[in-house]
Amino acid sequence: MEHMRLTFVNVGYGEAMVLECPDPARRNGQFVMVIDGGGNESAEFADRSGGRVPMAEYLTARGLDHIDVMVSTHIHEDHICGLLPLLERWTPRELWQTLPADFYRRTRPLGVPEGVTPSQSKFLRALNDYGTLCRLVEDRGGVIRTITAPLEETLCRDLSVRVLAPSLPREEELQELLEGVYAAEGEAFWPLLNQLDGKMNNFSLILRLDYRGTRLLLPGDTNCLGYGDIPAEALQADLFKVGHHGQRDGVSAQQLRAIAPRAVVCCASSDRRYNSADPGVLTMAAEGGARLYFSDCPPVPGAAEPLPPHHALEFTIGPGGVVEGRYLPL
Template sequence: MRFTCINVGYGDSFLLECEDSVILVDGGSALDSEFTDSSCRIRSADYLIKAGIKHIDTLIITHIHEDHAAGLAAVCNRIPVKKVLIPYAPKLFKNRIIPPAHENAPENVTLFAQALYRFTDIMQLCESRGIPVEEISAGMNIPAGNLQIRVLGPAEKDKNAFIEGLRNFFSAPPEEQQSKWFPYLDRISNAASLLLKISNKDIHLLLCADNCPANWDRSIFPLLKNVTVLKLPHHGQKDAVDEKIMAMMNPDYILTTASSDRRHNSADPAVYKMLTELYAPNKQPVFLFSDGINYEPYFSREKPFQAIRISFGENGSSPEFVDV
């Protein structure tokens, strides 16, 4: 199995390749500003094309936020996709028209409106091309060739709250959509994002999107003990970790999708101080950061890179920093 974290700046995009399956989880941002000022960041669609990816067997969209979902519109237009998995019923988005946010709306609300528009566009594109879209929920175990996708979250209450918010948004008058439902949906989308454990034999990836430990159902805790790669939720902000829950795991790698400017307090130093104190010196995980070269004392590289690729084989694993 090969796991690749694409450097999309502040955002998530992960490629998993096995003998008979190619999975893409999220696609990063579609904002020009995310890529114009960096020599190493790359749009997910561009990376996949340069890396020679001819098709995607399973595309997973963890939630509706610009830095996770918006870049996937370009992916779907450039690379054949066989199946899409989302945490909502696809019929919710059928024949929907998403307005832009008001000009004076806060930036986060504007970005959420853009993400909802692009997500809806992807759903309509899938319908027009006959690409199956399936709703997935906590408790499901989904085979994907030699990979197994186990859905650990979101918790039912958080999922239901977001779906009910979507229904209210679609039925509300325009001014109420702008003043109430755009901000509300943006605020609760993280808690409603997919929490995934993807496994191949004894390799287990925990991909948390922006679903933070405070929202996790206690019933999943026994499934955390054998995690090999932990993708920290919420870009390594303070709410990304819970000491008791992190102590259940002893991963080989801890990956953070922070931006090099540590925007929105991503890659918060307190997070890594706590993690290094949590694990014994001889069991310290390898810390990886998707963007930038200097997160001392935890991570440092001489040259920028467009992706981190970890290949797992009989002789173990080691990260490779890729510039395609």
């Protein structure tokens, strides 16, 4: 029986996924989708004892030979900057993102002056990498697509996607905020940059994938306030990647009841940076009947043993709710 694979790469604090779905119509019989790429800071991978690995390095070792769709859920360093090194080896057929396809042409390089906060530095680099990523994809023959809700389409044989967010009005709000940042000068620039940085998580793409009756809900960094008016029945999923790295605001009890997942994945770093992998959120998910999984190795409430070091967390996805996870050792 054919199965799909969804792999969460251990990129430390960040998110990076690769989905491989069997389809004889695709190159080498596989449809390949990359969703975010983690960060691209060398300091994040200085300690590899837990298995951390840059996305490009992992995919090279895995022997990936093509990318059909590359997805940038939103413009934050720990999601988008690790995608840029992939362009040195692979050009996706399509780049999915939420802004107009030509928006990158209206951007300008933003300097990263000394004395800025770490958050400002990361966000400035993310904005710059967004423009570079779009330019390289288009220059090398890939297609940039604007993805907003509502959208449903078939990705390949047996696999479909439903885009639950952001809506077109939300995309237009993001565009307006970005235009304000790029137009601002002097001291007026920094408050606008900080405002956009604080709001960016809830402009994330929320994707619900369906493989032969098994649902996967991948909300980027969306927190509990970012689901808007998405109908509860649209959220139900067998596997749920909790938003905002499992921080306290990552999901509400009501939303978890609507999702009713059997497997919950938390992409938190081993040091639980920014209070990710919140024990309350994890306990709430476990008490709801979900089995907990992690892309890195944070401490798990109530666990008898620490998580094993691993390069990646791999799920085998089958029909009718089949979700089997395993950690790939060093």
